[in-house]
Amino acid sequence: MSDKKPNDFYLRVYEVVAQIPIGKVTSYGAISKYLGVESGARMVGYAMNNYVSAELGFEIPAHRVLNRLGQLSGRHHFEGDTMRERLEQEGVEFKEEFTVNMEKHFWNPFELEKN
DNA sequence: GCCTTGACGTTAG
DNA sequence: ACTAACGCCAAGG
Numbered sequence: 660m661s662d663k664k665p666n667d668f669y670l671r672v673y674e675v676v677a678q679i680p681i682g683k684v685t686s687y688g689a690i691s692k693y694l695g696v697e698s699g700a701r702m703v704g705y706a707m708n709n710y711v712s713a714e715l716g717f718e719i720p721a722h723r724v725l726n727r728l729g730q731l732s733g734r735h736h737f738e739g740d741t742m743r744e745r746l747e748q749e750g751v752e753f754k755e756e757f758t759v760n761m762e763k764h765f766w767n768p769f770e771l772e773k774n
Numbered sequence: 775g776c777c778t779t780g781a782c783g784t785t786a787g
Numbered sequence: 788a789c790t791a792a793c794g795c796c797a798a799g800g
Binding site: 686687688691697698699700701702703704705707708711721724725726727731732733734735736 | 780781782
Binding site: 696697698699700701702705706708709 | 794795796797798
């Protein structure tokens with residue numbers, strides 16, 4: 660298949676992020692792995708950064724994407740404590756001020772295939 | 775066109 | 788258990 664499909668790795672990232680259930684969170688690495696790029700966690704983060712200034716047709720819950728430790732590593736890209744507030748609003752439990760209970764709320768993108 | 779930076783993760787010490 | 792270093796690859800300077 661030599662289609663010049665928009666391999667937009669970014670777009671695929673957005674699609675996955677858009678399907679994260681409310682009250683759940685996932686990590687950059689998990690998304691990357693799901694997309695078949697084992698070491699592309701950084702690219703996922705880059706995609707998110709790009710999303711902010713990109714005019715996508717839909718909104719994505721970027722606040723549900725954390726690093727593997729459950730830390731809100733991207734909080735500085737939100738206004739004030741918007742990221743933390745949104746997560747709390749969804750019922751996500753915090754262990755530290757900027758660290759959520761990953762064990763309890765982690766959502767694996769591979770669950771998309773179960774459906 | 776080279777060098778630095780970055781919403782990360784794994785491995786080595 | 789903790790810290791340091793490397794890998795990864797795209798974008799901006």
